[in-house]
Amino acid sequence: MDTPEHISTAFEARDPAFAARVRASFARQRIMALLGAELARIEPGFCEIQLPFKEALCQQHGFFHGGVIGTIADSAGGYAGFSLMPADASVLTVEYKLNLLAPADGDYLTARGQVIKPGRTLVVSRADVMVRKDGRERLCATLLQTLMTMHGHRDEA
């Protein structure tokens, strides 16, 4: 997007151990293992998740199912938000909207979540999902999401 320069996306994590905290939480999301998704990058306010193609993830036309796209986009946006939360908090998705922009026809999905508004209780994130085919990435979905910080509810097993 053409980003108005007054929209800052440079955030500081208040928990220095944020990356380990996000990775541990991601590892507990059993659905990610079922799908085959991997946490590729985590930075303050940003998270990238990758998902290779397999037939078991498809809708009726042989492309990635919209719900699968939504699942990794939801987690990418959610962990982008979680990275900015205090160490003793957990994150809850309140709601999200997903626009499917092009058929997710390819061998690889990459979901990139980015916080756009870090509030004390509510955090708003966006995520863009790219599909890679023949070495070329293409935007196939975008998500806009509201998260809630559950203060005092440490995310743990």
Next chain:
Amino acid sequence: MDTPEHISTAFEARDPAFAARVRASFARQRIMALLGAELARIEPGFCEIQLPFKEALCQQHGFFHGGVIGTIADSAGGYAGFSLMPADASVLTVEYKLNLLAPADGDYLTARGQVIKPGRTLVVSRADVMVRKDGRERLCATLLQTLMTMHGHRDEA
């Protein structure tokens, strides 16, 4: 919901073989088998999908992942719409918004999709997702969705 009586939800399917058409398409959604979801009911403008709990479907707190909830709600709303489309068309999800209303803590999810506006090209559906625990059903999510009818693109393998 308290339904204003002027909102009709009684539809007629123009394709008499709509149920078989929906079931065949559902069977091609490989992701449904991966999750373990089943098509429980299909009527003109209405579709119900059920999903038993398994750990592989969870987020980090041991409840059904929001993306899984979105996946079956998307399909329930989508097939509700597809049931009303002509035999030579296929259905595409344009976008959806999902509100997670309560932790999806239970042993069974039921997603009920219902068309609220059947247009020639665009169809709008809602879906409510209930979670069952100790024999009691509880609303845990609701989805509002826009579908597109792809005329002349028969949904087939």
Next chain:
Amino acid sequence: MDTPEHISTAFEARDPAFAARVRASFARQRIMALLGAELARIEPGFCEIQLPFKEALCQQHGFFHGGVIGTIADSAGGYAGFSLMPADASVLTVEYKLNLLAPADGDYLTARGQVIKPGRTLVVSRADVMVRKDGRERLCATLLQTLMTMHGHRDEA
């Protein structure tokens, strides 16, 4: 909609003076006077707003502008939620999604907001907007909305 019977929409207001509180707040929404909107009904968890046609409310084709529809739907859903909040709280719209289902071509809009999930902090509402033409009402839009209860921030001038 076909309402699953397990979705209750019968709520009790914890503030017995809820109706007066909503009416006072509505009266402070200056935009309602500018548009010409009126608060027609307020019940626990339910609010109805009416808006007669005038040319000043139109988009380029002479129908009610989608933003006007969104404005009264947002307020109808918001006051449905506010009716259930404690006396010392105010309400904030976190986000909403609006589907425009048919051209808002008519002489009267009626927005009916209904709480579907009253949480302590977050409240989720729906609103349906009907347009009346030649004495017949027709669904023209539907909204799904997240509200926040601002505890300890009394809504006042």
Next chain:
Amino acid sequence: MDTPEHISTAFEARDPAFAARVRASFARQRIMALLGAELARIEPGFCEIQLPFKEALCQQHGFFHGGVIGTIADSAGGYAGFSLMPADASVLTVEYKLNLLAPADGDYLTARGQVIKPGRTLVVSRADVMVRKDGRERLCATLLQTLMTMHGHRDEA
């Protein structure tokens, strides 16, 4: 936002008279005059609308009403899309989602709409709304929107 470089936002208008066409359509949106909104910039795939504060635009706390924010954001995203449509088409908003990110407390709103996916029939846009106070702009809302191209329905009085 941090824009992945593979997301292009450089579009070409197929109608060389797109700017005049958008301005004429905007002038027919009577609600814009009622609110006091002005079309500040129009480029292929981009539109900016400005709205000075007046009390008549407020919600109960004296800030711009969320519906007013939604109205100019809807139009900014819609005209961003309309700028890319052929000369004989008109534009329809299918749906939008609006996140209110901060109180719209200030003397000026600026809504910037940007196409993110220009399809033949459906077009998806985003809009960011900034509020200016004491000379400083701040993001107060963001919108994600689906538009429909009405081919063969020229937008005219």
